[in-house]
Amino acid sequence: MTLAADQIAALPKVLLHDHLDGGLRPATIVELAGVAGHPLPTTDPQELGRWFVAAADSGSLERYLETFTHTVAVMQTADNLRRVARESVLDLAADGVVYAEQRYAPEQHQQGGLTLQQVVDAVQEGFAEGVAQAAAQGRRIQVGTLLTAMRHADRGDEIAALALANRDRGVVGFDIAGAEKGFPPSRQASAFGALRAASFPVTVHAGEADGLQSIAEALHVAGALRLGHGVRIMDDITVTTGLDGAPGARLGRLAQWVLDRQIPLELCPSSNLQTGAAESIAQHPVTVLRSLGFAVTVSTDNRLQSGTTLTRELALLAKEAGWTLDDVRDVTVTAAEHSFLALPQRRELIDRVILPAYSQNGSGRHRA
Structure with missing residues (x-):
């Protein structure tokens, strides 16, 4: 029996890869763009939502990037940043997400004169408001912030310092994003060196639009x-x-390194289809990688551009790739285990929130 979306929606979920500027509500974009005088493809919220998905599905990188022109344009004031952050938390909580790491690039939100610290302050205030409002609605959610440096802008040192300055204020990690080809992590080597010296967690966009060298760096x-x-x-x-028909695999040295060290993969099925990194949900590498023992997690990437939620991503895997309740539980636990929360918080999240809920719904014990 196929695992239904409503079953998944009711279960606690963990989201590690979700962009703040890729998760706005279409109605919010319309409202804020009207105030800012920013032109949109349409001012009808439902039509705008469909436009974002169609643009992301177009196969044109230029059109895909155009979508972020519209979202970033309405995220240039403290009030707007606070609202977007608050609504993002509420939307995730409504989807059953109990822990999320939200990422964004502060450098992209300075067109209205905000300093980098003012950007961070506004977003953190919005996250806190969203968590409190969700709690008042009976929904538990925690949010950790990942600060992102854009690969092409070469402001890695500045954003790394910003992340370290806010590590006790909800910022839990650092990331680089943007055009992968031609902008390798080595361009930001000094930033990564400073973060490593400060014992600060790092996740890196890699192996999406570029190949093994990008992953190795x-x-x-x-x-x-x-x-x-x-x-x-x-x-x-x-x-x-x-010879017996059993599936197997031969791993190269890099793949073996990733497997042996259980380096988590933040896989985003629908987004990977849109960017050409996978051909279908049924054939998406997430399933075979999980079967080979890789530390697989499932994320949304950009909920607006993919017209998706974490529930939808997992339900698609259940419907098209045969995932079971145990599969969903395992990737949820894996995501929690590899979040940038402190170890006691991770254990509390898994032992008191995630596993009891899945056990009550008929899932067996998490595999070792």
Whole structure:
């Protein structure tokens, strides 16, 4: 029996890869754009939501990037940032997400004159308001912030320092994003060195639009503890079939390194389809990677551009790739285990929130 979306919606979930500027409500964009005088493709919220998905599905990188022009344009004041952050938390909580790491690039929100610290302050206030409002509605959610430096802007040192200055105020990690090809992690080597010296967690977008060299630099230059997407690790894996028909695989040295050290992959099925990193949900590498023992997690990437939620991503895997309740539980626990929360918080989240809920719904024990 296929695991239904409403079953998944009712279960606690953990989200590690979700962009704040990729998760706005269409109605909010319309309202804020009207005040700012920013032109939109349409001012009808439902039509605008469909436009974002169609643009992301178009196969045109230019059109895909255009979508962020519209979201970032309405995130240039403290009030707007606070609202977007608050609504994001509320939307995630309504989807059953109990822990989320939200990422954004502060440098993209200074067109209205905000300092980098003012950007962080506004977003953190919005997250706190969202958590409190969700609690008042009977929904538990925690949020950790990942500060992102844009690969092409070469402001890595500045954003790394900003992350460290706010590590006791909810910022739990650092990331780089943007055009992967031509902008390797080595361009930000000094930033990653400073973060490593300060014992600060790092995740890196790698293995999405570029291949194994990008993944290798993320691990060995940037010191990434997780890989943002990482789907191209499949380039180092040859799937085989034994004489008895049993599936198997031959792993290259990099894939073996990722497997042996259980470096988590922040896989985003729908987004990976849109960017051409996968051909279908049924054939998405997330399923075979999980079967091979990789530390697989499932995320949304950009909920607006993919017209998705974490419930939808998991329900698609259940419907098209045969995932079971145990599969959903395992990737949820894996995400919690590899979050940037402190260890006691991770254990509390798993033992008191996640596992009891799945057990009550008929799931067995989490695999070792």
